[in-house]
Amino acid sequence: MTDRDRSADPADDARLALLLEVAGTPKPGNVDRARDLPDLRFEQFLAGAVGAGSGLDRAAAGAPVGEAFEEAVAGMHARAGENTQFGCLLLLVPLVQAVAETGEGALTPAAVEEVVAGTTVDDAVAFYRAFDRVNVAVGDPPPDAPALDVRRGAAAEPTLRERGLTLADVMELSAAPEEGVPDRNAQEWVEGFPRTFDAADSLLSMDGPVGERTARVFVDLLAAEPDTLVATNHGDAVAREVSRRAMAVRGNLDAAAELAEELVAEGINPGTTADLTCAALFIALRRGLSV
Secondary structure (H helix, E strand, C coil), X not given: CCCCCCCCCHHHHHXXXXXXXXXXXXXXXXXXXXXXXXXXXXXXXXXXXXXXXXHHHHHHCCCCHHHHHHXXXXXXXXXXXXXXXXXXHHHHHHHHHHHHHHCCCCCCHHHXXXXXXXXXXXXXXXXXXXXXXXXXXXXXXXXXXXXXXHHHHHHHHHHHHHHCXXXXXXXXXXXXXXXXXXXXXXXXXXXXXXXXXXXXXXXXXXXXXXXXXXHHHHHHHHHXXXXXXXXXXXXXXXXXXXHHHHHHCCCCHHHHHHHHHHHHHHCCCCHHHHHHHHXXXXXXXXXXXXX
């Protein structure tokens, strides 16, 4: 259904997107309502969605992107005790702020691009500080930019300020590595969120319960491009093979459920694909998706 009231609070829609993402099943390799991972449980994601609420509220109220993101991450970790939705929040915060700035019920790529273009050095500093709060699996920085390794957290502030790097600049550095699988979340920031808007259109065009639609979109995204987190943890070759396996089960949720069990057993977690799925759910909710 697509008859939902679009005047809803965007922060509430963001919380709902976080909840719908983790509730969708089967999502191969990820936590969902049918599967936990050895170090992450379904209920922790529910707690993380609640904890992130104050930061999402700040974004909806027009707070700077970095400040809202850092608060959302801090709240997520305080409630969940783990990093449950760092990447989701990185995509959701600018989307929420784009709704707040336009004052419109719907959401457009142009509005998000304007938010990204308006980020500042302070936003970049806050983004780096968020890495001090949680453990985030990331790849190594470019060989010529060790001072910008996000794992440095707040210690990178002098470099960011000296070079005048905004959060959009930081994302651009991550989005286009010289080789290997790029950071898909950073790509969305740099390119205007094309994958998430397309995935939102898919969610709206599908029939069936939202949880099933979520699973189908997750598999489609995973099949389309190698997952960044899988590449970070297991290498590019494994990430590409996981995409090939996802392609083989597209459109078949029973086969996707089998793949879900296989990837969990193999310790393979396509977490970046979950981030994109969550952002797509938010956009679809803003465009009228009803649960």
